[in-house]
Amino acid sequence: MIRKVTIAAQAALLASTGLVSAETLNWARAGDSLTLDPHAQNEGPTHALAHQIYEPLLIRDMTGQMVPALATEWGPNADDPNVWTFKLREGVTYHDGAAFDSEDVLFSLERAQSEDSDMKELLNSIKEVRAPDASTIEIETDGPNPILANNLTNLFIMDKGWAEANDVVKVQDFEGGEETFASRNANGTGPYKLTSRAPDSLTELEAFDGYWGKGEFPLEITKIKYTPIKNAATRVAALLSGEVDFIQDVPVQDLGRVDADENLKVIKAPQNRVIFFGLNLGDDDLTTDDVEGANPFADKRVRQAMNMAINREAIMKVVMRDQSIPAGVAMPPFVNGWTEALDTIPSNDIEAAKALVAEAGYGDGFTVTLHCPNDRYINDEAICQAAVGMMAQIGITVNLDAKPKAQHFPQINNLETDFYMLGWGVPTYDSEYIFNFLVHTKTENRGSWNGTRYSNPDIDAKIVSLASETDLAKRDATIAEIWAAVQDEILYLPIHHQVLNWGMSNKVETVVDPEDVPKFKYFTLN
Amino acid sequence: MISYIVKRALQSVLVLLAVGFVAFGMFRFIGDPIDNMLGQERTDADIERLREILGLNDPFLVQYWNFLKGALQGDMGVSFRQGRPALDIILDRLPATLELAMVSATFAMVVGIFLGIYTAINRKGPITNFILTTSLIGVSLPTFLIGILLIYLFAVELKWLPSFGRGDVVPVGDWWTTGLLTASGLKSLILPAITLGLYQMTLIMRLVRSEMSEVLRQDYIRFARARGLKERAINFRHAVKNTLIPVITVAGLQIGSIIAFSIITETVFQWPGVGLLFIDSVQFVDIPVMASYLMMISVMFVGINFIVDMAYLAIDPRLRGGKGGN
Numbered sequence: 082m083i084r085k086v087t088i089a090a091q092a093a094l095l096a097s098t099g100l101v102s103a104e105t106l107n108w109a110r111a112g113d114s115l116t117l118d119p120h121a122q123n124e125g126p127t128h129a130l131a132h133q134i135y136e137p138l139l140i141r142d143m144t145g146q147m148v149p150a151l152a153t154e155w156g157p158n159a160d161d162p163n164v165w166t167f168k169l170r171e172g173v174t175y176h177d178g179a180a181f182d183s184e185d186v187l188f189s190l191e192r193a194q195s196e197d198s199d200m201k202e203l204l205n206s207i208k209e210v211r212a213p214d215a216s217t218i219e220i221e222t223d224g225p226n227p228i229l230a231n232n233l234t235n236l237f238i239m240d241k242g243w244a245e246a247n248d249v250v251k252v253q254d255f256e257g258g259e260e261t262f263a264s265r266n267a268n269g270t271g272p273y274k275l276t277s278r279a280p281d282s283l284t285e286l287e288a289f290d291g292y293w294g295k296g297e298f299p300l301e302i303t304k305i306k307y308t309p310i311k312n313a314a315t316r317v318a319a320l321l322s323g324e325v326d327f328i329q330d331v332p333v334q335d336l337g338r339v340d341a342d343e344n345l346k347v348i349k350a351p352q353n354r355v356i357f358f359g360l361n362l363g364d365d366d367l368t369t370d371d372v373e374g375a376n377p378f379a380d381k382r383v384r385q386a387m388n389m390a391i392n393r394e395a396i397m398k399v400v401m402r403d404q405s406i407p408a409g410v411a412m413p414p415f416v417n418g419w420t421e422a423l424d425t426i427p428s429n430d431i432e433a434a435k436a437l438v439a440e441a442g443y444g445d446g447f448t449v450t451l452h453c454p455n456d457r458y459i460n461d462e463a464i465c466q467a468a469v470g471m472m473a474q475i476g477i478t479v480n481l482d483a484k485p486k487a488q489h490f491p492q493i494n495n496l497e498t499d500f501y502m503l504g505w506g507v508p509t510y511d512s513e514y515i516f517n518f519l520v521h522t523k524t525e526n527r528g529s530w531n532g533t534r535y536s537n538p539d540i541d542a543k544i545v546s547l548a549s550e551t552d553l554a555k556r557d558a559t560i561a562e563i564w565a566a567v568q569d570e571i572l573y574l575p576i577h578h579q580v581l582n583w584g585m586s587n588k589v590e591t592v593v594d595p596e597d598v599p600k601f602k603y604f605t606l607n
Numbered sequence: 608m609i610s611y612i613v614k615r616a617l618q619s620v621l622v623l624l625a626v627g628f629v630a631f632g633m634f635r636f637i638g639d640p641i642d643n644m645l646g647q648e649r650t651d652a653d654i655e656r657l658r659e660i661l662g663l664n665d666p667f668l669v670q671y672w673n674f675l676k677g678a679l680q681g682d683m684g685v686s687f688r689q690g691r692p693a694l695d696i697i698l699d700r701l702p703a704t705l706e707l708a709m710v711s712a713t714f715a716m717v718v719g720i721f722l723g724i725y726t727a728i729n730r731k732g733p734i735t736n737f738i739l740t741t742s743l744i745g746v747s748l749p750t751f752l753i754g755i756l757l758i759y760l761f762a763v764e765l766k767w768l769p770s771f772g773r774g775d776v777v778p779v780g781d782w783w784t785t786g787l788l789t790a791s792g793l794k795s796l797i798l799p800a801i802t803l804g805l806y807q808m809t810l811i812m813r814l815v816r817s818e819m820s821e822v823l824r825q826d827y828i829r830f831a832r833a834r835g836l837k838e839r840a841i842n843f844r845h846a847v848k849n850t851l852i853p854v855i856t857v858a859g860l861q862i863g864s865i866i867a868f869s870i871i872t873e874t875v876f877q878w879p880g881v882g883l884l885f886i887d888s889v890q891f892v893d894i895p896v897m898a899s900y901l902m903m904i905s906v907m908f909v910g911i912n913f914i915v916d917m918a919y920l921a922i923d924p925r926l927r928g929g930k931g932g933n
Contacts, residue, residue: 116690123646202648253690260691279699280689281887282772282879310771310877311887314755318770322762456890487638487892494642494654506647518647525652 104303106589106601109316110329113281113309118263119237120192121253123199126309128235129598133286133305134176135237135269138167138186138218139230143594143603145353145415145510147230151181151238151270152218155230162225162551163208167218173293175240176267176274183212188241188250190220197254203232203509206548224549227556231509243268272300272602283308298602305601317584320345326586329597333404333459339584349404350593352581354506356458357411358391358451358468358574360384361499363534369450369480369499377449378499382441384571386434388427390475391468391574400463405577410568411505411519413578415595418512418560423568426575434475446476452498453481454489459579465502468576493532496523501532504579508596512560516544520567535572608920615916619909624675626905630898631671639663640687640892661687674898683902684895688888693895697881697903702783703773704873704880708865710787710796711804715865716858719808720851723815727823728842738812746809754802754875761798769795771877803872807861814857818850825849856915863911867904 114130138152154168173181193200206226211219249263273286286305310316313332319325360378393407410423453465462483469479492498521528522536550556590605683693762770774791776784786792870882888896
C-alpha cells in the first residue's frame with residue numbers, strides 16, 4: 082500500500098514538474114530547421130531557430146509590432162526618400178566575443194543579396210549599402226521604398242570576421258555540394274547561443290551572458306532543448322507525459338485533450354495565413370472541365386455563385402472545430418490594407434447562387450477538378466472535401482484531386498490546374514506583397530504564384546507604383562483601389578484565416594506569435 | 608563453381624542497377640523539390656535557374672546516369688533538404704537504426720524462441736492460450752497503432768518510459784554513436800524495440816512452436832522417452848537443437864526486413880534513424896537522399912541473399928556441378 086502511494090506521488094511529482102529544472106525549456110514542433118546558415122533558406126522553422134541565435138536590425142515582437150533589435154532608430158532621410166538611415170546599437174558583441182559594427186551589417190546585406198541567398202527577393206529594391214561610420218548604415222534604394230524596414234525583419238546579421246575566418250563568406254549553395262561551416266555552426270548576437278546540434282534530432286541552446294538586452298527582456302529561460310517530433314500523436318504524447326514543455330502545431334483533434342490536462346494549456350491566436358481557392362478565369366477553355374469551347378470560370382456570375390456556395394461557418398464548425406476565422410478577403414487581418422468591410426463573408430445563399438449559375442448558362446451544371454494539397458495546411462484535404470459537397474448544391478460536380486504539397490504546388494506554378502487551394506502568409510504585413518505574388522500578371526519577376534491567369538495592365542501598373550510611392554496616404558488609397566478590383570472580379574474565393582495553437586506547460590507564459598515564430602527572450606516562467 | 612559465383616555476383620549487380628532505374632523512374636512522380644527549396648518569395652526565373660543547376664530538367668535516364676557516375680566514385684550527391692552530402696547524412700543516422708534493429712531482433716529471437724518452446728511443450732492450458740491469442744492480436748494490429756498504444760500506456764499514463772527520441776547517446780569510435788551505455792538511452796530503446804520486433808517475435812514463436820511439435824512426434828524422441836530420459840533432457844538437449852536450424856535461417860533473413868521496415872516505428876517514436884530520414888526525404892522530394900537510402904537497402908538485401916546463396920553452395924554439393932543452379 083505504501084509503495085503504491087509512493088509511485089502515485091512520484092507520478093504526480095513528475096506530472097507537476099514539467100520543467101526539468103526551473104529554467105530549461107523543452108521545445109518540440111513538427112519540423113527542424115533546415116540549416117543554420119541564416120541566408121540559405123527563407124522558411125518558417127529555419128527562421129524560428131535563427132531568431133534565438135541571430136538578430137536582424139529590427140524584429141517583430143510576439144504581437145507583430147516592429148521593434149528595435151540591432152538598430153535603434155531607422156527611417157528614410159527627410160531630404161532624400163531613396164536613402165534610409167539606420168542607427169546601430171552600440172556595445173553589442175557576438176557569442177564569440179567579437180564586437181558588432183556597421184561592417185557586419187554591410188557584409189550581411191551583401192551576402193543576403195548574393196545569388197545563392199534565399200533572401201535576395203526581399204532586398205531587390207536595394208541599390209547600395211553604405212557605412213558612413215561604425216554605428217550608422219545607409220541603404221539606398223532604386224526608388225523610394227516606403228516598406229524597406231518590413232523586409233528586414235528576418236534578415237540576420239553575421240560577423241564579418243567570423244565568416245571570413247571560417248570560409249563562409251558565400252551562402253551555402255547546392256551547386257558546390259559542400260556543407261559549409263555556417264550551416265552547422267552559428268555565431269550571432271542573439272539571446273541564446275548554440276551549444277550542440279544534431280539535425281532532425283536535438284538542438285541545444287544556452288542563454289548568452291553578454292546579451293545586450295539583459296534587463297530589457299524577461300530572458301527567464303536559460304536553456305532550450307529543441308526536438309522536432311514529426312508524428313502529431315507522438316508530439317502531443319510528449320507534452321502530456323511532461324517530456325516537453327512547449328509544442329507548436331497541436332493537431333485540432335487533440336486540443337481538447339491537452340486543454341483538459343490540469344498541468345497544460347493551449348493558447349491560440351489568428352495566424353498570419355489565409356486559405357483560399359484560386360480559379361482559372363483567364364483561359365478560353367479549361368482542361369479539367371466537361372464544357373467544350375468555353376470557360377465557365379470566365380463568367381463572373383459563376384465565380385460569384387461559387388463564392389456564395391461556400392459555407393464558411395460550416396467549414397469552421399465541422400472541419401476546423403472552431404479553429405479558424407471565416408474570411409471574405411484573401412488577406413490576413415494584420416496586413417496593411419485590411420478592412421473589416423473587405424473581410425465580410427458573402428452570404429451563403431444557395432438559391433441565389435443557383436440562379437446566377439443558370440443565368441450564366443450552366444443551369445445543367447458542369448464538372449471540374451479541384452486540386453488540393455494534403456500535407457500543407459491545417460485539414461487542407463478535409464476543407465476541399467467539404468467544398469465538393471457545397472459546389473454540388475449549385476450543380477457543379479467537383480472531382481477532388483488531393484496530393485502532397487511537392488506535387489500540388491508545381492501544378493499552380495506550371496498553370497496545370499483550373500481550380501486549386503492555396504494559403505498565403507504575409508511576412509511584410511503589407512498588401513503589396515500579396516499583389517506582387519498573387520494578383521500581378523504572371524511574368525518572370527512578378528505574379529509567380531498567380532495561377533488565375535488574371536492579367537490587367539491597369540492593375541499591374543498600380544501594383545508596380547506601390548513600390549516607390551512615398552506618400553503613404555496615397556499609397557494606401559491605391560492599395561484600396563486594387564483590393565476593390567480584386568474583390569469585384571472575385572479573383573479568389575477566400576475560405577478562412579488559420580488559427581495557431583500552441584500547447585504548453587502551465588509554467589510557461591507567452592502570447593502566440595502570428596507568424597508561428599516563438600522568440601524565447603520574451604517568454605516568462607511562473 | 609567459380610562460374611556459379613561470378614554468375615551470382617553479376618545477377619546481384621543487375622538487381623542493384625534495376626532498383627536504381629525503377630527508383631529514378633518513380634522520383635518524377637513524387638513531386639518537385641524546387642518549391643520546398645526556394646520558399647514562397649521565389650520568382651519563375653529562380654525556379655528555372657535552380658532546376659538547371661540541379662539537373663532536374665534532364666530526362667530521368669540522364670539523371671540516373673549522373674547519379675551512377677557519382678556513386679561509383681563514392682559521391683551520392685548533396686541533400687536538397689540539408690545541403691550536406693547524402694552519404695554523410697545516412698552514415699550519421701545509420702547507428703540509430705542498426706542499434707534499434709539489433710535490439711529488436713534480439714528481443715524477437717529470445718522471447719520468440721522461449722515462448723515457442725513453452726507453447727510447444729505445454730500444448731494446452733490457459734497460459735498457452737493467452738500467449739497465442741495476444742500474439743495474434745499483436746500481429747494483426749498495424750505497427751503505428753501498437754506504437755501509439757505503447758506510448759499512451761507507458762509514457763502518458765504511467766510515465767515510466769520516454770515517448771520519443773533516442774535519449775542521451777555517447778560516441779564510440781569515429782562515427783558510431785550508441786544509446787546502449789546510458790540509462791536514458793536504454794529506456795528510450797524499450798518501446799520502439801518492442802514495437803518493431805513484435806511481428807518478428809510472433810513469427811518466430813509460431814515457427815518454433817510448429818517445428819518443435821513436429822520434432823516431438825519424431826521416432827527418436829519417442830525412443831528417448833522409452834529409454835527413460837528425463838523430459839527436460841529430451842526437450843532441451845534433443846528437440847530444441849533440431850528445431851532451431853530452420854528458425855535461424857528465417858531469422859537471419861528477417862533482420863534485413865527489420866532494418867528496411869523500421870520506417871514506421873521510427874516515425875512514431877521520432878527515432879533519429881535512416882527510416883525517419885527517408886520519410887522526411889520523400890516529403891521534401893530530396894532525391895539524392897532517397898536514392899542513397901534505396902541503394903543502401905538494396906545492397907543490404909542483395910548482400911544477404913548472396914551470402915545465403917554461397918552458404919547453400921557450401922552445404923549442397925548438387926549446386927557445385929557444371930550446370931549451376933537455376
